[in-house]
Amino acid sequence: MTPMTEPSLSAAPAIPAYRDMQRVTLPRVMRSEWTKLRSLPSTLWLLVATVILVAGGGLLAALLQLSALPRGHAAIAAFNPAGLSLTGVGLAELTAGALGVLLVSGEYATGQIKLTFTAVPRRLPVLWGKAVAIVLSVLAVSLASTLTAFFVTQAILAPHHLSTTLGDPGVARAVFGSALLLTGVALLGLAIGALLRSTAGAICTLFGLLYGLTIVAGFLPGHVSAEIRKYLPENAGSDIGAVHPNAATLTPWTGFGLFCVYTAVVLGLAAWLLRRRDA
C-alpha cells in the first residue's frame, strides 16, 4: 500500500490552550480501553470469528446429526441435544483466547504501551480497564452466540422429537456456562499476554496450558492421568459446559471455580510485574 499524500501544514502552528480539569480515574481508563478494543479491526474480527465458530459449529453439528439420528431407547436416552448445540465452543476458545492476548501484546508489539503508561503512569488501571473491556465484550458475544447455537440446533432437532429446553436439568448451566468459559479463557489470554508481552509467546503458552497439558497428562498411566487431568485448566473449566457431569470430572462449578483461580493467579502475577518492570 502506498502512503497517503502529505496534507500541507500551516506555516505557523497554533496549539490552543486547554484549561479544563484533567484527572486519571479507573472508569476513564476503562472507557479508553473500550475505545481501543472497538476501534481495532483485528479485535472486531476475532469477536466475529467467535460468533461464527459457536453458532456455526452448533448448526453444522445439528445438520450432520440429521443423517445419523439416534434410534432405539438406549441411543435416544444417551443423546445429548444441548451438548450437540455447544460443539463449537471448544474451537471458539482459540479465538477468545487470542483476542485476550492481542489486546495487550499488540500494544507491546507496536510500542504504544509506552504512550499508554505515560498517560496512566500508575499502570494498574490499564490492566483492569482491559480486563473489564474483554470480559464485557466476550461475555456479550459468547452469550449471544451460545444462545443462538442452542435455539437453532433445537429448532433443527425438534421435528425429530430430539430437542431439549433451557428448563431441562443442566441445560441452562451448560449454555450460559459455556459463555462464561469463553470469557474466562479470554481473560486468561489477557493475563498471559500481560505477563509475557509477546504475541507469539503468549498464544503458544495459552494453548500449551489449555491443550498441551492435557496431551502430556495422557502419557501418564491411566488412573494417574485421569486424576491429574481433572485439575488441568481446560478440563476443569469446561466442566461447566457439560450437561451431564460424570464421575471422572470435578463438579461443574468446582471445575469452573478452579479455572477462575488459575486465571486470577496469572492475572495477579501479571499485575504485580506490570508495576515493577520497565515498559
Next chain:
Amino acid sequence: MIEVRGLTKRYGDKLAVDGLTFTVRPGVVTGFLGPNGAGKSTTMRMILGLDAPTSGAATVNGRPYREYRDPLREAGALLEARSAHPGRSAYHHLLSVAQTSGIRRSRVDEVIDAVGLREAARRRAGRFSLGMGQRLAIATALLGDPRTVILDEPLNGLDTEGIRWVRSLLRSLAAEGRTVFVSSHLMNEMSVTAEHVIVIGRGRLIADTSTADFIARASRSTVRVRATDPGALAAVLRGPDVTVSPGPDGELTITGLSTDQVGTAARAAGITVLELVTQQASLEEAFTAMTRDAVEYRAPATESAATEGAQR
C-alpha cells in the same frame, strides 16, 4: 522543569546512563544531543517513569512523573515516531489517550486540526507516511496542554517543510513558558532549534551549556602546519590550553594557537615553515569528535573487562 540527579541505568554489565545530572528549564528549547546509543532515549524513558533507574532520580515539574494524577497536563511525550497502533484510526488513537484523563472530544479535534491531519484523521495510522506519523505523535503529546514537552527525535523522517514546522512549534511552545526537551543525534539540526544544549556520550554528560557557547567551544578552529623540523616545532608550541598532534608527512595539527602565533614561534626557534593554514571544523565534525572522545575515554575499561572475562 525537568531535574535529573545522578541518574544511572545499568543493563547487565553495560551502563546505558552513567550518573547524569542536569536541569531543563522552562521558557527555552533545550536540545538533548548525543550519537545513537548514547543513552538519550533511556534517559527520557526514566524521566517519564517508564524505566526504573538503577540509581538516581528524575522529577518533572518538581515531582516524580509517576505520582501525577493529571499526567498529560504535566508532560506530553513523543517517544517513537510510530507509537499509534497501525490498525487504529488517528482519531480513535487520540480519543483513547484523551479519555484516560477525561479530556473532551472537542480537544481531540482541536489538536488534529493544529497538526493538519483533519483529512486523514479517520484513516488507519498504519497507512500514514513517517512525517504524518510524527505529526500524529506530536498531536498526542500536546493533547493535555502540557507544561513540559519531551520529544525523542521529533525531526526524524520529516521533509524540509515539516522540519521548519516543528522548529517553529518548539519555539512557540517555549515562548509560552513551557519546558521543551528535544533529543537529536544531529548537531546541525539542534544548533538552529535549541537555545540550550545538553550533550551526552556513552551515557555521560559532556556539556550542559548555551548553544552559542557550545558551538564556540566545539568548532574551535585548528591550525595545520608543515615545517622543516616538526619535532622541534611541536616542543616549542606545546603549552597549557594548546594541543599539538602530529600527522602524516611531518604535519602538525594545533589547537589553541592562531597562525600568527605559530609562525612567530617557528621563526624564533629558527624553523622554516613550509605551509601554514587555518582549518575550520564543521559543527557536525566537532560534535562527532567530541562525542567520540567520550567513547574512547571509556574504551580501556570495557577492554580490560572483556579480557578479564576471557581469562575466566
